[in-house]
Amino acid sequence: xxxxxxxxxxxxxxxxxxxxxxxxxxxxxxxxxxxxxxxxxxxxxxxxxxxxxxxxxxxxxxxxxxxxxxxxxxxxxxxxxxxxxxxx
Numbered sequence: 001x002x003x004x005x006x007x008x009x010x011x012x013x014x015x016x017x018x019x020x021x022x023x024x025x026x027x028x029x030x031x032x033x034x035x036x037x038x039x040x041x042x043x044x045x046x047x048x049x050x051x052x053x054x055x056x057x058x059x060x061x062x063x064x065x066x067x068x069x070x071x072x073x074x075x076x077x078x079x080x081x082x083x084x085x086x087x088x
Contacts, residue, residue: 013026024039025081039082
């Protein structure tokens, strides 16, 4: 069985604005036209948002301290651009 190369390009673009944030997810498979989806979130929904870079930093700090506070949960944006809960 021999499979041909099938390039897949995924991009997530996040723009913060006065009323909240807009997340645009673009998916392009092979030579097909890109498919775009946009999601908008209000400031209230994003309160306490934990971006990916900050989450990695927090994980390192928690590992160094050998302690994780109980019920540590933050809002985050998943790989699909949807708002979700990130728990530690």
